[in-house]
Amino acid sequence: MPRTADLLGPSKERPGDNLGTVPIFAQRKWDCPPLGCRIIPDVLTGSLVAAGLLAISLLAPTEKTMGDAQRILYVHVAAAWCGLAGFLIVAASGLLYLLRRDLGWDHWAQAAAEMAWLCCGLTLITGSFWAHAAWNTWWTWEPRLAATAILWAVSSGYLIVRSGVEDPHRRARMGAVLALVAAADIPLVVMATRWFRGIHPAAPQMDPAMRLVLLLSIVGFSAFFGLLLVRRRGQLRLESLLGALEREIDG
């Protein structure tokens, strides 16, 4: 039976790394890094998010037709980008799991799926508010919004299917297959909805200041997404290690 030492590899403990009451198994560098290493990403992410929010609030010029309601767009686009990126991570991690049968990749997939679900949900909500402000309707069948709705539905199905399976390898296999099918499907969804509505969206004409704010918003949101992803993946990995320890103790 795989022993904990095999799972963790040799200890990389250095003077000053030992946090006293933290058990030896948790002292792998990126599961319980030194205090400085844990704070720096949080501070950096916080700074980027703050910069984005400040840019949206203060730097972005007021749009002439929609007024301040247009600022929702900066959150909407950033959330949409993170949702799509999250789903691509789910699919890539799933493929790597199928090739390597390493549950570490499944932890990335699970964490990314949860983030993608959240981001797609946020995209739909902000999109509804934006549509209501722009066209006095809560929903518009714009192809990318329709694709996001489908991505949200697929993410929901992915998480529900996973929750119904106890065995971690079986759960990982199922998740990987579903994610790969969905990843192949999304471009076809965008194509079909685009043809169906006869819409060929052109790149929006944006003021350079608006473009800068959009970029800052995307960077800040992506940093926050990345931080949550890494933290959540760390949680899943620790859960898995705890399970392995319990089996070793029982065995």
Next chain:
Amino acid sequence: MAAQLWWIVHKDLVSECRTWRVWPAMLLFGLVVAFVFGVQADLPPDQRPQIAGGLLWLAIFFAGMQAVDHSCGAEREEGCWDGLMLYPIGAAAIYLAKLAVNAIALAALECLLIPAFAALADVPLMSHPGAMLLVALLGNVGICAVGTLLSGLVAGVRHGGSLLVLIVLPLVIPVVLAAAEATRLAAEGQLGPEWWRWVHLLAAFAAIFVTAGATLFDFVIRD
């Protein structure tokens, strides 16, 4: 492999013909949807082909999922999945056989449903039978390609049957949209470049997902 594939299809069709466990419910469901549409639709004649096309393909999807769910679910009885996996046959061949059985089931459904929709909705769905046949064939393969793969996936999951529709429907939206539009255009007699564009999308979807299904089915059925 072709012979083994054929014997699996033959076995499933014989079982269904002896028990009639799925097909009658599937056909009845489709007919009820057609009837409900016909009862409430006082639409102007020019709008009927579009609505009829969309409703027809949604009815085919929901009714067809019963057959798709059963094709893999039935193998779980008496542990027959283990029996299939013990034979010298690849998972891809099992997948293609199940896909063929499901496509045949949907074809049987459409033989009843398309004339029923045509009559109840007063839409000339049968005016270009060759075009409708092509759309039906590609639409069947597309829906069944995804449905067969995912029915194997959820076969051992808690509440798998109800999950199947939840996870398949978002993924087959391109098929439903394309088939609905192609059906509308065929009913209106417009078999030009726009109709062919939708048919190409159907063909691309079918090709991509039959390939994906044949590749991934081994991961679905084997621990």
Next chain:
Amino acid sequence: MSDRTIAVQASRLTKVFGSRVVLREVDLEAAEGEIVVLTGANGAGKTTLLRCLASLTRPTSGDVRWFGRPAGAEPAARRLVGMVPHQSCIYPHLTVRENVVFAARMQGLREAGRRADEWIAAAGLRPYAHRLATHLSRGMRQRVALARALVHDPPIVLMDEPFAGLDAEAAAWLVDLLAEFRGRSRVVCLATHDPDMTQGLTGRVFHLQSGRIEPPEPRRVVATGHNPGESLAA
């Protein structure tokens, strides 16, 4: 044993389902012409071990080989194995003959019908050949499962509780069949929770407890009813 080819080999086989360790570094070898009996209480891991040997279940770690080659690596290699799993693997809405003919066809046998008829007769199922499997008793279904699994005459035979549901006559037939397999250099691994059912068989016995073979040594030799005093060298 050293002169005979190792037909089935499991090395450090481990299987974990969720938080349960079902098999713990199990080592097992069976040579041609050998009968291996796996005993143990319910939940000891017998079924999982057989499924791993049949390549139905992928082990968490460890290796399974058939005649020195990785088990189940190619679909064609599965012709080497005939397995009677815990569930009967027969289609309830096909007749007895249709079930066995289907198995023969899936194994790629020529004259599938004739081979199926031979096994149906051997298993005492001729009067029931055209009866639907769903109308058969548990014991009859077990006989159909045996016929289905053995119709292609595999060199490796794996059986999970093969005596379950069999009457005395059928059980005696099965014991004779297994002795015949041994004589024809077939290897048989069978799992049972009741070692008394294996009286009359010559072979090695492995006792599984909590996923381990206990004790690893020595191995008990089951006294035979056919050749008194004969035993396999351990």
